[in-house]
Amino acid sequence: MAFYTLGxxxxxxxxxxxxxxxxWAYGIYFNxxxxxxxxxxxxxxxxxxxxxFLATWIHEAFKDGLWVFLRTVVLDVLLLRRTLARSPVxxxxxxxxxxxxxMLAALSGLGLMIDIxxxxxxxxxxxxxxxxxxxxxxxxxxxxxxxLIGATIAVSRRILLKFVRDNTSAYxxxxxxxxxxxxxxxxxxxxxxxxxxxIGNAFEYPxxxxxxxxIHTVLAIGLFALILPxxxxxxxxxxxxxxxANRGGE
Amino acid sequence: xxxxxxxxxxxxxxGCNRCQECMKWCPTFAVRPDRPGITPMYKNARWRELQAKxxxxxxxxxxxxxxxDDEMKVFTEDTYSCTTCGVCGTVCEAGIKTVELWEAMRPxxxxxxxxxxxxxxxxxxxxxxDRNPYMAKQEDRLCWVPKDIKVQESGDxxxxxxCTAAYRQQALGVATVRILDNLGVPFAMLGKDEWCCASAMxxxxxxxxMAEHAVHNVDALKDAGAKNVLFACAGCLRNAAxxxxxxxxxxxxxxxMPLSVYLRERIRKGDVEYKIPLNxxxxxxxPCHNGRHLxxxxxxxxxxxxxxxxxxxxxxxKFRDMVRNRALQRCCGAGGGVKAGIPDLALDCAKARVxxxxxxxxxxxxxxxxxxxxxxxxxxxxxxxxxxxxxxVELMAASMGLDTTIPExxxxxxxxxxxxxxxxxxxxxxxxxxxxPGKDLVGEAH
Numbered sequence: 290m291a292f293y294t295l296g297x298x299x300x301x302x303x304x305x306x307x308x309x310x311x312x313w314a315y316g317i318y319f320n321x322x323x324x325x326x327x328x329x330x331x332x333x334x335x336x337x338x339x340x341x342f343l344a345t346w347i348h349e350a351f352k353d354g355l356w357v358f359l360r361t362v363v364l365d366v367l368l369l370r371r372t373l374a375r376s377p378v379x380x381x382x383x384x385x386x387x388x389x390x391x392m393l394a395a396l397s398g399l400g401l402m403i404d405i406x407x408x409x410x411x412x413x414x415x416x417x418x419x420x421x422x423x424x425x426x427x428x429x430x431x432x433x434x435x436x437l438i439g440a441t442i443a444v445s446r447r448i449l450l451k452f453v454r455d456n457t458s459a460y461x462x463x464x465x466x467x468x469x470x471x472x473x474x475x476x477x478x479x480x481x482x483x484x485x486x487x488i489g490n491a492f493e494y495p496x497x498x499x500x501x502x503x504i505h506t507v508l509a510i511g512l513f514a515l516i517l518p519x520x521x522x523x524x525x526x527x528x529x530x531x532x533x534a535n536r537g538g539e
Numbered sequence: 540x541x542x543x544x545x546x547x548x549x550x551x552x553x554g555c556n557r558c559q560e561c562m563k564w565c566p567t568f569a570v571r572p573d574r575p576g577i578t579p580m581y582k583n584a585r586w587r588e589l590q591a592k593x594x595x596x597x598x599x600x601x602x603x604x605x606x607x608d609d610e611m612k613v614f615t616e617d618t619y620s621c622t623t624c625g626v627c628g629t630v631c632e633a634g635i636k637t638v639e640l641w642e643a644m645r646p647x648x649x650x651x652x653x654x655x656x657x658x659x660x661x662x663x664x665x666x667x668x669d670r671n672p673y674m675a676k677q678e679d680r681l682c683w684v685p686k687d688i689k690v691q692e693s694g695d696x697x698x699x700x701x702c703t704a705a706y707r708q709q710a711l712g713v714a715t716v717r718i719l720d721n722l723g724v725p726f727a728m729l730g731k732d733e734w735c736c737a738s739a740m741x742x743x744x745x746x747x748x749m750a751e752h753a754v755h756n757v758d759a760l761k762d763a764g765a766k767n768v769l770f771a772c773a774g775c776l777r778n779a780a781x782x783x784x785x786x787x788x789x790x791x792x793x794x795x796m797p798l799s800v801y802l803r804e805r806i807r808k809g810d811v812e813y814k815i816p817l818n819x820x821x822x823x824x825x826p827c828h829n830g831r832h833l834x835x836x837x838x839x840x841x842x843x844x845x846x847x848x849x850x851x852x853x854x855x856x857k858f859r860d861m862v863r864n865r866a867l868q869r870c871c872g873a874g875g876g877v878k879a880g881i882p883d884l885a886l887d888c889a890k891a892r893v894x895x896x897x898x899x900x901x902x903x904x905x906x907x908x909x910x911x912x913x914x915x916x917x918x919x920x921x922x923x924x925x926x927x928x929x930x931x932v933e934l935m936a937a938s939m940g941l942d943t944t945i946p947e948x949x950x951x952x953x954x955x956x957x958x959x960x961x962x963x964x965x966x967x968x969x970x971x972x973x974x975x976p977g978k979d980l981v982g983e984a985h
Contacts, residue, residue, distance in 0.1 A: 320553065323594050327546035342546040349547055365634065372632045375560050379632075456559050456575060458584070519596055521587060524556045528633045531554035534547045538634020 299408050306401065309514045316518020317526065349534040357536055365537045366529045382442040386468065389436025393475075394513075396429055430486035433475060440469040460521055467512045474505040543646040543746075551640055552590075554633040555583040561627035561637075566870040567620055567877070570887035576613065577620040579627040579637055585614050586644065615653040618644055620884060622877050623742055624827040624870030638832065641875070645744025655743045657880035662739045663748045670734040670752075671702040675950065677731040682948040683709040684728075688716045694727040697765040697793075699756075699779065701772035702735050703909035709945045710958050710971075711909060714936035715771050715798060721941055722810055726769070732759040736778040738828075743876035753778075753786040765793040769801055771932055773829035773908035774874075780836060797829055797837075799845040799907055799931055806852045814940035815961055816855025819968075821934070822901035823847055823860065824892065824915065825868040826908030834866060846907050846931050853938045861895040869895060871906075873914035889918025896926050903927045903968065905934055916957065927957045927968040934959070937966045 318339065325342035351358050364370045369387070373380040400422065405411070407418035443465045447457050478501040479485050483493035517525060532538060561579040562568055568578045575581050589610065593603035621641055628637035648654035655662075665672050683705065684690055698719065704712035719726050737752035756779070760768055770776035780795040805811055823846060825831075834842040843865040851858050863869045872878070872888020892915055896904045904926050906912055916928045936943050937959035945951065955973035959966045 319596065323590075324546045324549040324553070326594065327544040327549045329546060336546070342550075345546050346550070369632075371634060372558075375630055375632065379558065452562075453559060456562060456580075458557070461557055521553070521557075521584070523553050524633070527550050527554035528556050531547075531551050532634040534550070535634045535636055538628065538631060538636065 299404070303405075309510055313514045313518060316523075320518060320523055320526070346530065346534050350536075353536055358533065361533050361537045365532045371532075371538060378442065378446075382439050382446070385435045385439030386443065387439075389432050389434075389439055389472075390468075392432040393429065393436060396425055396432065400425060427486065430479070433472065433479070436468075437472050437476065440465070440472045444469050464512075464522055467508070471505060471508045471512065474501060474508060478502040478505045542650060543744075544643045548636075548640050548643050549590075551633070551635045552583050552586050554635055555580060556633055557584075558632045560630045560632060564626045564630050564867065566624060566626070566872060566888050566891065567622060567884060569869075570872075570891055571620070571884065574617075574620070576617040579631070579635075582614075582617055582621075582641075582644075585617065589614060611648075611651070611653045615648050615656065618648060619654060619656040619659075619743070619876065619880055621875050622827070622870045622872055622885075622888065623875035625831040626827075626867065626870065629831055629866050642741060642744065645742075646746055647744075649744045655745060655876060655880060657882070659739075659743045659745070659876045659880045662743060662876075662879075663745050666735045666737065666740065666752070667748050671706065672735060672739065673702060673706045673953075675702075675706045677734075679949060680705050680730050680733055681728060682950065683712050683945055684716055685713065685942075685944075685946055688720050689725075690716070690730075691725055691727040692730075693762075693764040694725055695764065695766040696724060696726045696769060697760055697763050697767070698726050698728050698769045698771075698798075699733060699736075699760070699775055700728065701770070701775040701909065703913070704772060705733075706950045707953055708909045708912065708930075708956050709948070709950065709954060710933055710943060710956050711771055711930045713945050714930070714933040714941070714943050717936050717941040717943055718802065718932065718939065719769075721939060722805055727763050727765070729756075729759050729763060732762075734759075736772075736775040736783075738774045738778040738782070739876060739879075741778065741782050742874065743880070749782065750786045753783040757783055757787045757789075757791055760793055761791075767801075768793050768795050769798045770795065771798040771907065771930065773797075773826035773906075774910055777828035777832045780833060797841060797845060797907065799849050800841050802932070802935065803845045803848045803852075806849065811852070811935070811939065813852075813854050813938045815938050815964060815966055817853055817934060817938050817959075817966055818855040819857070819902040820900055821850055821856045821858050821903045821905055822896050822899050823850060823858070823864070823931075824871060824896075824904050824906040824911055825865055826906055826911045827868070827870050827874055829907055830868060831866055839866070846905075849931050849935060850905055853934055855938075856934070859899045859901065861899055861901075863895060871911040871914045871918070873910045878910070878914055885914055886917055886921055889914045890922045891918075893918045893922050893924045893926055897924060901926055903929055903934070905929055905931050907931050912956070916955075927970070929957055929959065929968070937961050 321342050322339040325336065325338045329336055329341055329345045369380055369383050372383050403418045403421050407415050446453050447465060448454060478498060480488050480492035481494045481498035481501055483490045483495060516522060557580055559580060565578045571577060589606060592598060592606060618641065623638050623641050625638040628635060631637060645654055662672060665674060669675065670677050681690065698715060700712050734752050734755050737749045740746065740748050776795060776797055784791055825843060830842045850856060869892055870888060871892050872885040878885040904915060907930060912928050912930060919926050919928060952975035953973060954971050957968055957970050960969050
């Protein structure tokens, strides 16, 4: 069930997607350029250059060779080794959110591609595309639950642990609250469609399912595409880049 | 405002994911729990806010906002209330190299005229004038060396004593040269050509003197034919191993080595002969500069284990680590210029460390850093604790039965340290009180 019924046409969705991606990409460029305000060496002059930031980052990332780079990517970025060393609970939380979010984003991208194939009947694969979309529902559910687990732990920590609560800023609350809200609205939108994973038809309300899906989509796009590059949430990009540049850190 | 920051460091500031882990370990926040602004997480957030005033999307569209004096004052106080101990970097989930980051932020504050704080601004003036922070004569660099010790002018092994061992904690210097002499090690010292390592300047963001001192010291060591430079001062070692090479453009042919590593090798070879058991409960305080700051460069064995191995080799000693040790050690509070800039903060940190020592019932807290020693002694005195503070080298020299009497010299009256006084079969720890006010307004703070 698509949400194009709400006055959105396929072409309009594609157009909006391109706009959003462009805004997101410009946001990333803007940050890279901001980081490029620094120098490239301990007592070098300032360069103020997007490209020299990239060059510096690549230099740092590969300074100790490809093997160290790969090891850092796997152990520190993909397996969050440093987080595990400090707090197993936070590790479970981060891993759930990281992989839940990453896979949902990837599946969404894949879903859009399949939509395009279906819409234009590319290579005559329209029918197969529809079947493929059906197959995606299970991984969507699994990674959705994973994200829900992570987001629930995150919210609970911020509420239940005094030290964490006391040092939670509005930014923290907004980010974690937004992730939680997006996850929950995503689930509810799915449940309203009926015949859902683990839930069945308990919350079935197909008339308003597209509306809820729309709310979920707008929230997700609003946070991750439009707010992320322009706020402290850029850490979603900057943290892995830092880990790689510092070869796993101290 | 971003002048001294590397581009990757500007990225690191944005990489902070506010996990709060640094707050649990920060030694200054532990004694100033009402000031979360001094913790790395808040400092990063503040930097972002300040930078956003001129470099955010809003600033690009509507124009930059000026940095106000009030907010810069707060940020400066927070940034300088950091001992640059680096435990935040060790525990940082995002892998931010925090020591380098704080040390890159500070020169920007100095350039703007906001930093440094307290007496820190005297470092460059004193060091530039006298080449040491104690207003002492360079010609007196070796005035404490016992007459019967042969110090060469050049050689493979050079002992870089540092300003504090030369002028204020001469017991450390005497113990070091006695041991080297006892082991038959031909060693050289730079004498008046040994200039301050300039660590205090780097730590506090006052870089202008740094280059001159780095280049001079490296050239002097090269001229002396050094292949192996031994350090009994963690601050000098850190600077020689990490900072000097960044300012020296030529080839550096020698290796920098903690003295404890060299001595451990000799212990393992069976060259060290102990004569007097030291019947004390001893714990070891890992200096940040010798430990966390060097563990990735020199390895954890050199940084953490060598000193412990030296201590445990001494007969009679019952060794017990404090709860926070090695890479997660609690800073004594003296580093980063805090001892000179914000002395009450340094003192409170030292008292917290003394308490750590008391929890393991230590009689002696040993270390390999004269600045840690100075500050922990101050904390000990303020807390009226009975813990004695000594260098690992002095423990070894005492147990080896070496004569560590400091020859009378122009700086004898400035000596203030715990010393081991030994008879034929036993040693006891005594505290030497300072006999004259020292001209060392800033010298304690590395």
